[in-house]
Amino acid sequence: MNKxxxxxxxxxxxxxxxxxxxxxxxxxxxxxLQKIQSEFxxxxxxxxxxxxxxxxxxxxxxxxxISFYTQLYTQPRxxxxxxxxxxxACHVRGGKTILKLVKQHLGLEEGETTPDFEYTLETVAxxxxxxxxxxxxxxxxxxxxxxxxxxxxxxxxREGRE
Numbered sequence: 001m002n003k004x005x006x007x008x009x010x011x012x013x014x015x016x017x018x019x020x021x022x023x024x025x026x027x028x029x030x031x032x033l034q035k036i037q038s039e040f041x042x043x044x045x046x047x048x049x050x051x052x053x054x055x056x057x058x059x060x061x062x063x064x065x066i067s068f069y070t071q072l073y074t075q076p077r078x079x080x081x082x083x084x085x086x087x088x089a090c091h092v093r094g095g096k097t098i099l100k101l102v103k104q105h106l107g108l109e110e111g112e113t114t115p116d117f118e119y120t121l122e123t124v125a126x127x128x129x130x131x132x133x134x135x136x137x138x139x140x141x142x143x144x145x146x147x148x149x150x151x152x153x154x155x156x157x158r159e160g161r162e
Contacts, residue, residue: 015047019054042073078113078120083137086123089130098134101151
C-alpha cells in the first residue's frame with residue numbers, strides 16, 4: 001500500500017534551489033524534472049507550481065509533461081524497483097507464475113510500494129532479453145530463466161542476508 005511522504009520546508013527549499021538553476025529556460029523542463037526526481041525519488045506534486053512559475057509556464061503544462069512520460073513519478077517509490085516482464089516470451093515460459101510469486105513475497109500488487117519504501121513492484125511489456133525468459137529486473141539487475149526456486153533465492157539473498 002502506498003503512503004504519502006511528507007514534504008518538509010527543507011525539501012521545498014531544496015526544490016526551489018534546483019528550480020532556480022533552470023529559471024526561464026522552458027527547454028530545460030525535462031532535465032529539471034529528472035533532477036528533482038533524482039533528488040527525491042519522485043516529483044513531489046507540491047513542486048509543480050514552483051517549476052511552472054520558474055519556467056514561465058502554467059502548472060497544467062508541467063503536469064502534462066510529468067503525466068506523459070512514464071519514467072516520471074509523482075508518488076514515492078521504493079529504493080528497490082522489481083520489474084516483472086509480461087512480454088510474450090516470458091508469458092509463454094511461465095512469467096505469470098513468476099509475477100504471482102513476486103506479488104506474494106512482497107505483499108504487493110502491480111504499481112504498489114511497500115510501506116517502508118523498500119520495494120516497488122512494476123510490470124513491463126518487455127525487458128529486451130527474451131532469450132532469458134522468464135525474467136525480472138531487481139534493483140537494475142536482470143535475472144533470467146526465473147523459476148519458483150530462483151525467485152525465492154533472489155529475495156532471500158536481497159533482504160539483508162547477502
